Amino acid sequence: MSTAEKIKEIEAEMARTQKNKATSFHLGILKAKLAKLKRELLTPKSSGGGGEGVGFDVAKTGVARVGFVGFPSVGKSTLMSKLTGTHSEVGAYEFTTLTTVPGVVTYKGAKIQLLDLPGIIEGAKDGKGRGRQVIAVARTCSLIFLVLDVLKPLTDKHLIERELEGFGIRLNKEPPHITFKKKDKGGINMTSTVPLTHLDLDQVKAILSEYKIHNADVGLKCDATVDDLIDVIEGNRVYIPAIYVLNKIDQISIQELDLIYKVPHAVPISAHHGWNFDGLLDMMWDYLDLVRIYTKPKKLMPDFNEPVVLRRGHTSVEAFCNNIHKAILREFSHALVWGSSVKFNPQKVGKDHILQDEDVVQIVKRL
Structure with missing residues (x-):
């Protein structure tokens, strides 16, 4: 059975397992197995062929890097061209941008690199299309612009978040306050400074056992979940701020626009007309947290x-x-x-x- 098939099998088992206190132990084990398999899938051993990522990796310039992530034809290239003057192929069909197109915007005296990434598709985290290379570049960014079509924002938002999560990118989250240190002997020692509602010592031992870790000190300074613990054990997660750029507001009513302003981390724009670019750049500056x-x-x-x-x-x-x-x-x-x-x-x-x-x-x- 291939790694992808094993992943689907575990995901299917998790989907049919009722989520309650009695099944939490079993689900925790499945999540650990799933995380290990996804790591294998996303970081395959080099075949020596090379060349697969040509055109994607770009040398860093400026004081920060902002990546444009979204499905094809949501307006990323138009937004890039308007903000930077950099020519990025624009078309009313999918996959116009086939490589990473870099540009620079100067804002408040700071030169900030913008990257127009090729549109990703559902299944990118599993290697479909060229999603693996696209998301690998996104991992190097200081900030991500999730560019969404304002006419179907929530559907696309959840799909893209799932793809990025599957590649170890955590959006608008802080790293969990967990210390983890392997040792040579002494078994698993767990300490906590807060009441725990999601984890107990038996669960921690079982999850660590999946990683063949039988001696370690685990310190919990938050009410950590199974997912938090797995993220720390995996050690390859990145925590990146993100702004949901809701494009094409010229196609909606004023009443609908009022609702959009209530969406967390979101800013509405029209890339075609250049509407609300000031609001987008102000928010970008705040999220980059530059001085x-x-x-x-x-x-x-x-x-x-x-x-x-x-x-x-x-x-x-x-x-x-x-x-x-x-x-x-x-x-x-x-x-x-x-x-x-x-x-x-x-x-x-x-x-x-x-x-x-x-x-x-x-x-x-x-x-």
């Missing part, structure tokens, strides 16, 4: 045209210096900072100081 830091040479005004753009959580003065040039820290004495991260302007700070958006920094060298 602009302005440089100030000694005795000169700050340079507000070319900010140093950093990811939030990596905005120390040291990270700021390294972003400009690693040699700066060798002569670093201190920094003078103006802005919301300091109590008075300017304030003398060290390299561990955490900068905030739109701070101004002057680096002072050692004498």
Whole structure:
């Protein structure tokens, strides 16, 4: 039996198994088996043939990467062309884009790479079409635009989410607060800091046994599910923010548009008419969580045209210096900072100081 057939067999068994407390143990085992088989399917051993991913992988540029994911003919290429001026084949038929088309948009002084990915089809996670290569590129993105046809958003949304989930991409989720460490002996030791309603020690042992792990420390700092535990054991999941870009709003009524604004993580647009691009770019900036830091040479005004753009959580003065040039820290004495991260302007700070958006920094060298 092939791996794909084994997957279908387990999925069929899970579908016909009633979900209740009595069956949760059995379902947990099935989920672990399924995760292992999907890993085998999605990361096959190299056949040495090569060339299968040609045109998909693109060198990273800019401070962040945004991938356009969606079914064929939902307007990804039109949106890409309008935002970046990059030519991406546009047509009223499926699979117009056959490779990854890169472009760059400059927003708030930051250069952000946009990738127009070929349309995926249902079954992409199982290797249908060229979905495996498309989703592999999506895994490298800082943010995903799920481009949907506003006339059938929920159907397409669920299908695409299922494809991405099957490839280890978790959208708009935080990694589960679980620590997992294999050891040589001592059996399975489980600790938790919160009440557990989905897992117990026997379930954890059974799931780990599927992975041939019989000695490990598992620490649960959240009310984790079986899926959360499997994600941590697999260790290859990526957690990526996503915006649902609901295209073709020129084809719906004002009343329908009001409902769309209530959909979480969604922004309505018309790629053809260029409607609400400002709203889309503002939301993109918020979800990328970028911070602009302005440089100030000694005795000169700050340079507000070319900010140093950093990811939030990596905005120390040291990270700021390294972003400009690693040699700066060798002569670093201190920094003078103006802005919301300091109590008075300017304030003398060290390299561990955490900068905030739109701070101004002057680096002072050692004498």
